[in-house]
Amino acid sequence: MHTNKRALHCILALGLMSTIAGCSKAPKDNYTASSPKATNFDAVYNSISEEQLKTHIETLASDEFGGRLPTTEGEEKTVKYLIDNLKSAGFTPGNGDSFLQNVELMQITADADMSLTLGEQTLAYKEGMVAGSKREQTEITLNNSEVVFLGFGVNAPEYDWNDYANVDVKGKTVIVLVNDPGFENPDSGKFQGKTMTYYGRWSYKYEEASRQGAEAIFIVHETAPASYGWSVVANSWSGPQYGLVSQDAGASRVAIEGWISREAAVTLFEEAGLSFDDEKAKALQGPYTQALNASASVTVKNSIEKSESDNVIATLPGSTSPDEHIIYTAHWDHLGTDATKDGDHIYNGAHDNATGTAALLSMAKSFGNLDFAPKRSVTMLFVTAEEQGLLGSKYYADYPIVPLEKTVANINLDAMNVLGRTKDVAVIGKGKSELEAYLTTAAEKQGRIITQEDRPEAGYYYRSDHFSFAKQGVPALYAKGGNQPIDDETAAYRKRMNVIVTGCYHQVCDQFRDNWDIGGIHEDTQLLFDVGYMLANTDVWPAWNASSEFQRK
Numbered sequence: 261m262h263t264n265k266r267a268l269h270c271i272l273a274l275g276l277m278s279t280i281a282g283c284s285k286a287p288k289d290n291y292t293a294s295s296p297k298a299t300n301f302d303a304v305y306n307s308i309s310e311e312q313l314k315t316h317i318e319t320l321a322s323d324e325f326g327g328r329l330p331t332t333e334g335e336e337k338t339v340k341y342l343i344d345n346l347k348s349a350g351f352t353p354g355n356g357d358s359f360l361q362n363v364e365l366m367q368i369t370a371d372a373d374m375s376l377t378l379g380e381q382t383l384a385y386k387e388g389m390v391a392g393s394k395r396e397q398t399e400i401t402l403n404n405s406e407v408v409f410l411g412f413g414v415n416a417p418e419y420d421w422n423d424y425a426n427v428d429v430k431g432k433t434v435i436v437l438v439n440d441p442g443f444e445n446p447d448s449g450k451f452q453g454k455t456m457t458y459y460g461r462w463s464y465k466y467e468e469a470s471r472q473g474a475e476a477i478f479i480v481h482e483t484a485p486a487s488y489g490w491s492v493v494a495n496s497w498s499g500p501q502y503g504l505v506s507q508d509a510g511a512s513r514v515a516i517e518g519w520i521s522r523e524a525a526v527t528l529f530e531e532a533g534l535s536f537d538d539e540k541a542k543a544l545q546g547p548y549t550q551a552l553n554a555s556a557s558v559t560v561k562n563s564i565e566k567s568e569s570d571n572v573i574a575t576l577p578g579s580t581s582p583d584e585h586i587i588y589t590a591h592w593d594h595l596g597t598d599a600t601k602d603g604d605h606i607y608n609g610a611h612d613n614a615t616g617t618a619a620l621l622s623m624a625k626s627f628g629n630l631d632f633a634p635k636r637s638v639t640m641l642f643v644t645a646e647e648q649g650l651l652g653s654k655y656y657a658d659y660p661i662v663p664l665e666k667t668v669a670n671i672n673l674d675a676m677n678v679l680g681r682t683k684d685v686a687v688i689g690k691g692k693s694e695l696e697a698y699l700t701t702a703a704e705k706q707g708r709i710i711t712q713e714d715r716p717e718a719g720y721y722y723r724s725d726h727f728s729f730a731k732q733g734v735p736a737l738y739a740k741g742g743n744q745p746i747d748d749e750t751a752a753y754r755k756r757m758n759v760i761v762t763g764c765y766h767q768v769c770d771q772f773r774d775n776w777d778i779g780g781i782h783e784d785t786q787l788l789f790d791v792g793y794m795l796a797n798t799d800v801w802p803a804w805n806a807s808s809e810f811q812r813k
Contacts (some may be wrong), residue, residue, distance in 0.1 A: 268673040297797065298630040307629065308622050308789065310782045314772075316345075316618030320592075321610035321772045323355055328609055329596025330365065330569035330644045338592050339635065342642050345621045346574040350628035354573030354639055355661050361571040363644055364505040365656045366396065371561040372498065376406070376520075378478075379531045379554035383524050386494040389478070391518035393560050394503055395510035400562070402516045404555040405433040406473050407528075411543035412437050413477070414459045415468055417449055418809065427549045430473040433516075433556040435525065438464055439485035445718055456719030458809055460485075463649075465721075466517045476516035476556060480525040487718035493519050502648030504655055505566060516558060528554060569593075570645040571652050573661060576627050578796065580638040583636045585662045586796045587655060588788075589725045590616035590673045591646030595766060610772040611761060616673035617642060619785040624804035626789055631759060634796030636668060643725050646674075647766075653725035657732045664813070669695055669795055670724035671788055671801055677741030677780030679757055684711040684742030685787065686813045688723030692810065693735040695791070695801040702790035706783060709785055711742050733813035735802050737791070741780040 298304070319341065320324075326334035343359045354361045370392045376383045383389040392399045409425040413436030421441070440460035444453030450561070451457050458464050462479055469477035483489050499520060503510075520528075522536075529536040532552045542548050572592065578584065594609025608614075624640050627633075639662060643652030685703045687696060690712040700710050713720060721727065726736035745751040757776070764770040793801070804810050 281540045291766075296632050298632045298634075299374070300629070301632045301793065304626045304629045305786055305790065306625055308782065310778055312622050312625075313618050313778055313781055313785065316621050316681075317364045317610060317614045317778075320614040320617055321608040323606050323608070325608075327596040327607040328592060328594045330648075331567040332596055334596060335569060335593070335644070339570055340447075341574045341593065342621070346379070346572075346640065347623055349621075349624040351574035351576050351624055353643070354575045359572055359574055361656060361661060362658075363569050363571055363652055365569055365645060365648070365651065366503045366505050366566050367500050367567060368392070368394065368396070369500045369562075369563045370498070374558060374560060376518075376526065376556065376558040378520065378556050379385045379528050379552070381521065381524065381527050381531075386498055387521075388524040389518060389520045390493060390497040391478075391558050391560055392497060392501055392517055393510070393516055393562060394513040395515060396564055397510075398562050398564065399559065400515050401559045402433065402476050403557055404429065405557070407433045407435060407538060407552045407554045407556050409529075409543075409548075409552055410436050411548040412439070412441055413465045413468060413479075414440060415472075416451075416457075416459050416761050419459075421450075421544075421547055423549065423594050424468075425547055429469070431475050433476040433478065434469055434474050435478055435520070435528070435552070436469075436654055437485070438479050438482055439539060439717075440524040441544055443485050448544075451455055454560075455716035456722070457742065458719075460721050461722045467707045470512060470596055476513050476518075476519045477514050478518050478556075480522060481519050482522050485717075487715065489748065490521055497558045502645055502651055504658075516560060519663055528552060529582045533743065544594055548718060550630045559806070569652070571644055571656055572642040573639060574624070575637050576624075576633060577635045577811045578635050580635045582637050583666050583670055585640045585666060586668050586671065586792050587641055587662065587675070587729070588699050588792060589641045589643060589729075590646070591643050591652065591725055592617050593640045593647055594651070595647055601768070602740060604768045607766070607768055608771045611678055612675045612765065613646070613677065614772070615676035617783055619673050619676060619781060619788070622785055623789045623792070624678070627793075634793060635798075636796040638792060639794055646725055650725055651730055653728035655723050657728040664734055665734050667729070667734050670726050670729040670734050671695075671792055672724055672736060672738045673740075673788065674724045674738070676784055678761060678778060679741070679745075679754040679777045679780060680777040681746040681779040682708070682741040683744040683781055684709050685739050685784070686711050686742035687712045688713045688715050688738040688740075690716075691805060692721070692730075692803045692808040693737070695735050695737040695795075698791045698794050698802070699737065699739055701794065702787045705790065706787060708787075711744075714743055730810045733804075735804055735812075739784075739788070741784055750777065
């Protein structure tokens with residue numbers, strides 16, 4: 261596709277070695293006489309300020325913005341604020357003469373008055389099961405569908421693993437395990453050990469069951485491999501569920517998709533004369549199928565509502581290769597307002613993700629203040645409906661404004677570090693692409709090291725907007741401050757504040773706090789600004805590493 265994307269001029273090769281083997285060398289500039297380097301880069305880099313970041317975070321997370329829920333007045337105010345700041349920074353509309361990309365959303369709400377008959381047991385909604393449908397139908401019935409256990413529900417040719425190989429699941433209900441086979445068998449050499457691959461994500465399992473023609477799929481919830489408790493399942497998969505409007509009205513999806521509790525699975529297997537733990541152990545060893553001599557029945561009644569939201573996109577045109585783009589992403593949305601709550605009822609979303617949105621606005625101002633524009637274009641993409649399942653970024657990746665073959669890389673910012681400066685930079689999904697060479701170079705300037713994320717088994721690489729680009733083959737980087745505080749004072753603050761931040765995830769207490777130490781956000785904003793600047797001033801097309809499950813298409 262690009263003759264030079266694998267020719268790393270030994271410059272990037274040395275940078276990649278730095279990432280993998282600790283070599284001190286890293287990517288160098290690759291300028292031409294027709295594209296002079298900005299002479300004020302250092303001044304612009306240093307002009308990124310904590311005060312500027314605080315102003316943006318506090319504004320976006322204020323009650324005035326109502327929690328920034330898509331399709332509400334909060335969206336209107338957020339979009340206007342973004343566009344005003346992007347114009348001020350010197351960025352031009354990224355979609356023709358518009359700063360907006362319209363995103364059609366589908367809201368489907370399943371009636372909570374349902375129960376699932378699974379074998380001889382009847383499971384109550386949100387207690388032993390949750391179920392729903394992505395099909396645009398007001399009523400979907402699963403009637404005595406044959407149930408089969410399908411191990412992890414994975415079809416991964418590169419790992420020589422296909423749970424679907426010896427069974428026709430058309431018209432059947434499949435029961436699958438959460439995560440992938442490496443998590444509980446890390447020494448087996450299967451998949452990537454405890455580091456989750458995309459095959460471990462619930463979204464993949466639903467998609468693969470749909471491709472295989474199953475009628476329904478239920479994932480068995482277990483807290484450790486899922487990385488969250490049953491309450492998260494019960495709360496997240498109930499109530500309004502958002503999706504993108506599809507051409508086939510969801511007909512290509514399985515009719516019913518959902519979860520069952522581990523306790524429900526144990527009972528189901530016992531009724532079949534089997535041990536859940538024994539069958540799970542077999543599924544860990546290799547592709548596995550087991551009929552359960554049971555049937556499943558449930559009726560899901562849906563209310564359906566279509567609405568529209570917007571991605572915001574703006575570009576600083578490149579000086580010599582304006583058709584090649586570095587795309588930064590951050591989601592502007594959060595959970596809005598719940599009028600049924602007493603007291604504080606606004607989900608302000610300060611950490612998630614006013615922080616990342618603020619950082620992109622600060623970067624835009626910095627790029628606009630360079631005395632020479634980078635060779636390549638720099639595009640800022642603020643996406644909608646991340647909280648509903650990465651929908652804004654998925655829509656963009658499916659209908660890209662900048663052709664994907666002209667998209668050099670994606671750099672994503674989400675829920676940035678409010679716990680103070682760190683000695684390390686945590687790479688979510690470490691080892692996936694050559695973008696880490698540029699990150700290493702930028703981190704070395706700050707006297708920092710690159711580390712792996714804290715819990716790779718949780719699969720965070722597949723939970724933010726960069727993943728939509730990765731699925732389409734565009735190298736995507738997601739990195740933020742790690743776990744090594746810069747000093748003892750920061751360590752003490754971190755210990756106190758981390759309890760609050762963790763407890764306020766998706767709660768009304770996720771608010772801007774005057775006592776936040778945002779030195780970490782400041783440092784990471786400079787870091788990722790530097791990464792994008794380097795990428796925008798080279799001819800190299802960074803690639804995925806061979807071990808990654810993604811490659812350019």
